[in-house]
Amino acid sequence: xxxxxxxxxxxxxxxxxxxxxxxxxxxxxxxxxxxxxxxxxxxxxxxxxxxxxxxxxxxxxxxxxxxxxxxxxxxxxxxxxxxxxxxxxxxxxxxxxxxxxxxxxxxxxxxxxxxxxxxxxxxxxxxxxxxxxxxxxxxxxxxxxxxxxxxxxxxxxxxxxxxxxxxxxxxxxxxxxxxxxxxxxxxxxxxxxxxxxx
Numbered sequence: 001x002x003x004x005x006x007x008x009x010x011x012x013x014x015x016x017x018x019x020x021x022x023x024x025x026x027x028x029x030x031x032x033x034x035x036x037x038x039x040x041x042x043x044x045x046x047x048x049x050x051x052x053x054x055x056x057x058x059x060x061x062x063x064x065x066x067x068x069x070x071x072x073x074x075x076x077x078x079x080x081x082x083x084x085x086x087x088x089x090x091x092x093x094x095x096x097x098x099x100x101x102x103x104x105x106x107x108x109x110x111x112x113x114x115x116x117x118x119x120x121x122x123x124x125x126x127x128x129x130x131x132x133x134x135x136x137x138x139x140x141x142x143x144x145x146x147x148x149x150x151x152x153x154x155x156x157x158x159x160x161x162x163x164x165x166x167x168x169x170x171x172x173x174x175x176x177x178x179x180x181x182x183x184x185x186x187x188x189x190x191x192x193x194x195x196x197x198x
Contacts (some may be wrong), residue, residue, distance in 0.1 A: 003056035003161050004063050006085045009074025010099045011048050011078040019050025021151060024161045025170040034061035047078055070158050072150055075099050079128045080117040093154055095133035128175030129157060136189060145186035152187035156194025
């Protein structure tokens with residue numbers, strides 16, 4: 001058994017935290033893992049991604065083109081930039097809310113159309129599921145729990161080989177103490193929404 005996940009987004013969205021939670025939960029279930037993070041200018045709102053390979057036999061920490069079972073995109077443009085990493089039979093789970101770079105905010109560039117970004121995944125033949133992470137986290141009163149919400153949604157929509165109980169336990173261990181309750185609510189909401197949607 002092998003399962004590869006590529007998580008991408010913008011600094012400050014919790015991409016690396018999500019990768020850490022998934023990797024540690026996989027370890028807790030006895031799976032072998034290899035992981036790698038690329039943060040770059042993450043603290044300034046730059047691109048960031050986390051790669052996780054898990055299973056009975058895993059080697060290199062770096063995913064190759066066309067080997068990801070899941071792309072978990074916290075930001076649409078970042079997700080579409082990495083679409084080539086996805087297996088043709090894989091699934092992309094993408095938060096539909098853009099984070100506009102400075103060049104878009106100051107009018108130098110135009111943010112690509114969301115429908116065009118969806119086509120990138122369709123052209124690969126992969127499933128792509130988009131959710132409004134902003135609207136869901138606003139219902140919880142805390143938009144900083146996007147990562148827990150996305151993990152829950154992923155658990156519902158993919159064959160992520162980790163139990164819900166283990167994911168919940170590791171989330172509770174890894175997030176700041178004062179945010180445990182809202183992060184667990186976000187995880188549960190993500191899972192519930194994922195199970196309810198076709």
